[in-house]
Amino acid sequence: MTTPRFAVLGAGSIGCHLGGHLVAAGYDVAFVGRPAAMDVLRERGLTLSTSVRPPAHLPPDRLTLATAAEAAAGADYVLVTVKTAATRAAAGDLAAHLAPGAVVVSFQNGLHNPATLRAALPGHTVRAGMVPYNVVGSAPGTVHQGMPGRLMTEPDDTLATALRKAGLSVEARADMPEVQHAKLLMNLNNAVNALSGLPLRDQLGLRPYRRCLALCQREALAAYRAAGVTPARLGPTAPGVTPYVLGLPDGVFRRVAAASLRIDAHARSSMWEDLQRGRATEIDSLQGEVVALAAAHGRGAPANARLAALVHAAESAPRTWSGPELYAELRAAR
Numbered sequence: 001m002t003t004p005r006f007a008v009l010g011a012g013s014i015g016c017h018l019g020g021h022l023v024a025a026g027y028d029v030a031f032v033g034r035p036a037a038m039d040v041l042r043e044r045g046l047t048l049s050t051s052v053r054p055p056a057h058l059p060p061d062r063l064t065l066a067t068a069a070e071a072a073a074g075a076d077y078v079l080v081t082v083k084t085a086a087t088r089a090a091a092g093d094l095a096a097h098l099a100p101g102a103v104v105v106s107f108q109n110g111l112h113n114p115a116t117l118r119a120a121l122p123g124h125t126v127r128a129g130m131v132p133y134n135v136v137g138s139a140p141g142t143v144h145q146g147m148p149g150r151l152m153t154e155p156d157d158t159l160a161t162a163l164r165k166a167g168l169s170v171e172a173r174a175d176m177p178e179v180q181h182a183k184l185l186m187n188l189n190n191a192v193n194a195l196s197g198l199p200l201r202d203q204l205g206l207r208p209y210r211r212c213l214a215l216c217q218r219e220a221l222a223a224y225r226a227a228g229v230t231p232a233r234l235g236p237t238a239p240g241v242t243p244y245v246l247g248l249p250d251g252v253f254r255r256v257a258a259a260s261l262r263i264d265a266h267a268r269s270s271m272w273e274d275l276q277r278g279r280a281t282e283i284d285s286l287q288g289e290v291v292a293l294a295a296a297h298g299r300g301a302p303a304n305a306r307l308a309a310l311v312h313a314a315e316s317a318p319r320t321w322s323g324p325e326l327y328a329e330l331r332a333a334r
């Protein structure tokens with residue numbers, strides 16, 4: 001293939017981060033996003049920020065901005081970065097416009113986005129991808145990467161080469177379903193973080209919040225075992241050991257989990273950002289998946305179910321929970 005052309009479908013935090021890096025490296029990228037978001041980029045351009053490098057600014061004239069999926073018609077790769085609840089509709093928008101041979105890559109959380117895209121886009125290759133780090137819209141037109149990490153995708157040399165040229169670290173994985181199950185275990189913290197109202201680093205530094213996550217992960221691991229799912233190991237700690245590590249006292253945890261705490265002070269979960277902006281969250285694709293999988297195997301997942309209910313309540317009536325309050329609430333649900 002000659003130099004691949006890209007489109008980003010869902011130009012929010014992750015879409016602007018991935019697409020922005022590709023534009024900075026000289027790739028042709030069409031950003032498809034909501035009118036208000038595209039107006040901001042049209043006015044201010046796009047700034048890619050981290051706490052480890054000076055920000056990179058892409059002026060508006062370097063951005064191809066659109067609000068309809070037909071702008072993806074010229075793309076060899078379409079990176080899908082909408083929230084999970086929007087995947088089916090986004091795929092429907094895309095179906096009429098995808099070029100023959102175009103590859104669609106889901107860089108979303110949750111377990112079923114690649115399957116949803118495959119069902120809606122027969123005849124196209126759909127690859128699963130995974131973003132392990134946090135990106136948040138830190139100012140209008142600015143997306144901030146708050147921690148290091150390596151993207152993962154199903155093997156695709158052209159895609160990996162482009163992402164690497166764009167300065168992004170990427171690993172090809174033949175076991176993406178297991179990777180997605182492992183990522184779901186991490187994402188069970190999204191709800192805890194969102195309800196804490198704290199930056200990720202502060203929230204993870206507090207044992208009562210970590211114990212909430214540990215409760216959720218234990219239920220998820222039990223459901224995985226019942227379903228015969230073995231989540232991939234993504235970091236220094238095996239998934240089965242993580243709940244134990246999360247329960248350690250703060251000082252010990254800080255030493256044992258130093259590598260996982262390389263998070264800067266701005267980083268927040270994507271669910272926190274949803275609640276802040278008054279948007280529906282992805283809770284049904286995170287805690288909801290655990291509850292459904294457990295139920296399918298005759299089990300309960302009460303801590304996950306309670307957290308899901310609390311997040312749904314916070315979608316209409318925002319409130320924050322202290323660690324001890326939240327832990328007591330989840331314990332009482334069991």
Ligand SMILES: NC(=O)C1=CN([C@@H]2O[C@H](COP(=O)(O)OP(=O)(O)OC[C@H]3O[C@@H](n4cnc5c(N)ncnc54)[C@H](OP(=O)(O)O)[C@@H]3O)[C@@H](O)[C@H]2O)C=CC1
Pocket residue numbers: 009010011012013014015032033034037067081082083084086089090093107108109110131132133134135136269270279282
């Ligand atoms: N942010 C993060 O740190 C991380 C996020 N992820 C995952 O990546 C995915 C994307 O997350 P994130 O970037 O935070 O989400 P955002 O909400 O920031 O971005 C998605 C954007 O796509 C827009 N959108 C939805 N449907 C369409 C459509 N059909 N056409 C055009 N635009 C559309 C949304 O608008 P609207 O809100 O109006 O629907 C929103 O502006 C999620 O699955 C998330 O869980 C994974 C790792 C980290």
Ligand SMILES: CC(C)(CO)C(=O)C(=O)O
Pocket residue numbers: 109131132133134135186187190268269270271
């Ligand atoms: C990176 C992580 C786990 C936490 O920010 C995430 O996936 C999210 O916020 O959705």
